[in-house]
Amino acid sequence: MSVTHEKTMLKAFDANTAARALTLARATLQIEADAIVALHARLASDDSVGRAVALLLQCGGRVVVSGIGKSGHIARKIAATLASTGTPAMFVHPAEAAHGDLGMVTSEDAFIAISNSGETAELMAIVPIVKRMGGILIAMTGNPQSSLAQLADVHLDVSVAKEACPLNLAPTASTTVTLALGDALAVALLDLRGFKEEDFARSHPGGALGRRLLTHVRDVMRSGADVPAVGADASLTAALEEITAKGMGMTAIVDADGRPLGVFTDGDLRRMIEKVQDFTKVAIRDVMHAQPHQIGPDRLAVDAVAVMEQFRINQMLVVDADGKLVGALHIHDLTRAKVI
Template sequence: MSVTHEKTMLKAFDAKMAAHALQLARETLQNEAAAITALEQRIDADDSVARAIELLLNCKGRVVVSGIGKSGHIARKMAATFASTGTPALFVHPAEAAHGDLGMVTADDAFIAISYSGESGELMTILPVVKRMGSKVIAITGKPGSSLANIADVHLNVAVAKEACPMNLAPTTSTTVTLALGDALAVALLDLRGFKEEDFARSHPGGALGRRLLTHVRDVMRSGADVPKVRADVKLTDALLEITQKGMGMTAVVDADDKPIGVFTDGDLRRMIEKVQDFTRVVIRDVMHPNPRSIAPEKLAVDAVAVMEQFRINQMLVTDADGKLVGALHIHDLTRAKVI
């Protein structure tokens, strides 16, 4: 299509065409929503979904999901959802399976075959072999009397009255319903397996949730010589030097056992300027804030964020089980770690 023709088509997209296009979009959403509602009602009509969940829950191996064409795209997503929610799973392309990849499948695996027609040649080529291996087969089709449905141990019916495609040809509503059913199975298994946020985070260490649930205070705190601290009897001028050298905008004040008894911040200094004329005479214990906020190193970093937000502070001390100072956190440390 030429650029000129494209521009002509764009100019021809008037208000009437826009209204028609939006109506088709609405009808598509209504069609697919109605099909999912119909699927929900079918779940109550028989026990096939419950039997599929039981089969998958008791699977000693992995869940192998397979399909070709649009069903293949849905199968890939279904396998990915299972895998990230506590059910080990993988996608196998049926054509590649017939040429060696079937070696990925074992007798301990459960095999989910997706084909709306239920007559996919590629799937029907490998399924007899899968059955002979001892794998249990769950078929997801829109045709309960199809070859695929008949060979399966459990058949899940995703029949739709009509595709959203105006010509009733392109897989639209049927793929949406199949995708929704896959999510329903994954969520049911997730709950039955007792899968928690921490488990999800371990499957997604590179994501935001992973960072929030896997990052502990000890992972991001400053420790050793980088922690600003002074004894309670030092002069304020010495405390200011410590603040400047350590670059945290504060210093902890500790006792002889290295336990924090106070904290002094840049903000405290600014508030003192109007009141104190000679800083050389001031001892830090007289101007520090006693009983500073602290957190344990094994706590999650997000817990530190919550405390900082609650008390509107930018720094926090880290203390061990004995109450000794072992580290310090600045809000910037949490930002750099992408915890917030």
């Protein structure tokens, strides 16, 4: 077989494989989408979600989510989503629970048990104990007649017509539906608890949203001796020395009480070079920009970003409630703080 013929066959094989893969991928997505649509329709005549949410809202402890295998992975995700959206939650592995970790669960907690068959041995070994504790039991299964479903205070039906797996064996559509219903519970609880962006940010302080909603101007502004400022009677030369010394590309011009009267920037200097021959004869009050943009130290840093973007400026003054200069911001300060 020639090298050219081998390359031709390889190209044909690759094309056929790619087409087959695309067909299977689209079929998988369609099956899983159909399963979610079927769940959506089923809930129209089923009050189980409403009852489950009501029980979770009145829970005095945490929500404990448990499952094993693929259901365990879904349980971990649901617990994480609940916890990050205002509902204290944690995952407990059913096998570990049977060997001591059940001590984490109290009578004040709500227990969400996830099992597609509803007969998972590891779960069924601990669920009766949870029931005897007096805690809330919510089951998510694909079999309303299962042992787990019958024990539950509320059963959430996550059954599917078929799995996306061609063998109808690997949990695919069923795990997708369970995860989606878990998200639905979390979103309903989030709304009913009045959970806001600020609350979300507090549980995600290391993320971009946390930085945007928790970082205030006072956290990133330059203050004290680092703030460039000169008096209204200063010369332009003195102002330029202050700009150079403080490295912000500008200086504030303040009155005797420390209230900003104006600002002078590097850009202003460049525009003056062609017009002014002797800087020593220029007073800063005659060339400053009056009524500079200002912001309070307790405002969010993202508010400062919005003002800078709106007016296309790189620096901004920070004033207190009395209008006195207490700090200054450069766009680079906000970038270093990862606010932008």
